Amino acid sequence: MEDFLQQLNENQRNAVLYNEGPSLVIAGAGSGKTRVLTYKIAYLLKNGISPYNILALTFTNKAAREMKSRIAAIVDENIARRLWMGTFHSIFSRILRREAENFAYQSDFTIYDAQDSRNLIKAIIKEKELDDKIYKPSVIQSRISLVKNALITPEKYEKDRELIGDDHFHRKGRTHEIYSAYWNRCRASGVMDFDDLLLYTCLLFEEKPEILERYRNQFRFILVDEYQDTNSVQHEIVCQLAAEHHRVCVVGDDAQSIYSFRGANIGNILNFRKTYPESKLFKLEQNYRSTQTIVDAANSLIKKNKEQIPKTVFSKNDVGEKIRILSAYSDYEEGYNVASRIAEMRMLHQYDYNDFAILYRTNAQSRIFEEALRKINIPYRIYGGLSFYQRKEVKDVIAYMRLITNLNDEEAFKRIINYPARGIGDTTLSKIIGAATFQGVSLWKVLSNPLDYNLNINTGTAKKLEAFQLLISRFAEANVLQNAYELGSEIVRKTGLINELYADRTPEGLSRVQNVEELVGSLYEFVTNRLEEGRPDVKLGDFLAEISLLTDQDIDKDEHASRVTMMTVHSAKGLEFKNVFVVGLEENLFPSELSKNSAKEIEEERRLFYVAITRAEKNVILTYAKSRFRNGQPQMCSPSRFIKDIDRDYLCLPGNLAFDRLDKPVFGSTHNHTSFHSPQKTVQESLNTNSQKLLPIKEKQPTVEQVQSIGSLSVGNTIRHERFGLGKIVELTGENENAKASVVFESFGRKQLLLKFAKFEVIKYD
């Protein structure tokens, strides 16, 4: 046990060993924060604390998963599995489902994603006949989200003079009405949005002290990662749970707080020591990730911010290269520069494509880099597009599943009542919604008793409604008996959904079919996995509960494939790459022009830039363009002020550019847009471009070998699974459709894979 403690430096070790009271671990970028958290939990477990008594909260599923598997490597896997470790949302939804009856929800409530909740808000605005130019759904949505995260219910909102006054000032005096309607509609539909998962937990603990007491007793040790990005509700829940024993350890870095626009409250970490005056402070200041130059440059940058916890991050790694700055005339040239620089560095220093990341401020910037990389055949992977579960065809199937598990789900209902088309149009739907809203009941209720609600419809329509009602009722009954996979595949067939998709033979249509098939496949995998864990009765509701909290980042993109990574700086938080290109470093882009209103927002942008730079181990390359197409218009740009915020000792400026000219826009170069381009496309290149476009949506699908026959596999083979990573086959059973392999994975233990669906490649035949 002692030897894993030996792997820590003194501060890290002290942080791990102190568990008697509250502690704040300020962890500079790359200082081994995850290591401290995992070792701390391992240490507690080794000292006989039950995993059941430890609550560990993270911000991403990925972080939780990784930490769990690291802990499993130190202690017994079966112990690690029983930890209460996960995202705030997943842990608290688990608690809410368990306690649902205490606040008039059903335990299988569904969760609205951002799109569902915006649609509902939009519908409400329309019903109230408000102008959606003034009451912009997306703006209202984020306002509702912000107030929920500040623990303000509609009741409180209405009494809050400041909020109401603010709304009137912005001529949005009826915002509180929308909020209230939205709140009630969610309740009537038996659904929660992401914010509700936190808010209801908090309210539940507040209103039912006996329930809170139970969880207080259970969670004797509380650990929170990324504390700088917690919002007020999250902070409050942690306080509720820790109020008696104060054994709470929060880890974070105030310099990396970048989510205040979503309600994250940097004050949570800055004021932690006021909340817990007796708390101990541990600072992790040695950066193990980056070169000295990168760390020093990042320090010189972040020094420009006023509000922060003093610390001195340092590196004992090599001094390393200076930070390069590449200027380009146009955004096209910027793309080309980056692409060719990647090719060059790869050749000169034997880097893998995986060693490069391109980080940008906005998703819209990705396209130009895609094109540039594609042109010279550099493989890439983009994060932040539509995730699998957000695709229309997938959402449609899921809407059926949702309606079946929760008949009151309004958005699911609206989505599928006429899909596939069954002759129930907007007029009829409006009548149903009208009646439901008027009576304060769910759409399903009206559908089931059309006569009671005086729906003014003709017999033809009534028949169609009845048929739909029957279809769903049948499924709902089947849901009691059938498992998720059986019912799921039935839904896809019996609704005519797959036929509809199948009729479209275009490549896009084909990929839609594939996506639906993949969804059904994942149902199968889900059911078999659960079966393996000894849980035979897996229902659709279980599946929904799991997937509704997944994101783009959780869906495996074959991280072993050799590809350049492209993503926004926000989503790069927590990751590291050997070489990082931070692109589009221009005023009004990075920092964003919308952040320029206040010094506070500029500071957040600066932290964002700090995060970007500190992702790099070896090289940072900053690029900017002097002109760029934005909103269809060419625009002059000047280099970002942030470049000047870095001490020039660490910079390598482009030869043609004196430092003091950095802030002056360069005029007269718009025409350069086309003049620069790389050579004309060859036929081959055009073909490549086209075929890339035509590829199915799963374009970034790895080229994993789909092993169909059991023949090519044998016991002892080492495989790499898309999700579970490396593992060894220990058993093969069944044949054809039912062929299965038992595999012991390095970090996930033994799993049964159904060869029909499993995605893996054989690494080593033994």
Added chain:
DNA sequence: GGCCGGGGCATTTTT
């Protein structure tokens, strides 16, 4: 009910 075209509009988003 589905398709087309014009107009309006563009941050970041761990869940």
Added chain:
DNA sequence: TGCCCCGGCC
């Protein structure tokens, strides 16, 4: 520029 939404038309 490109996406999304709506209205008009078949």
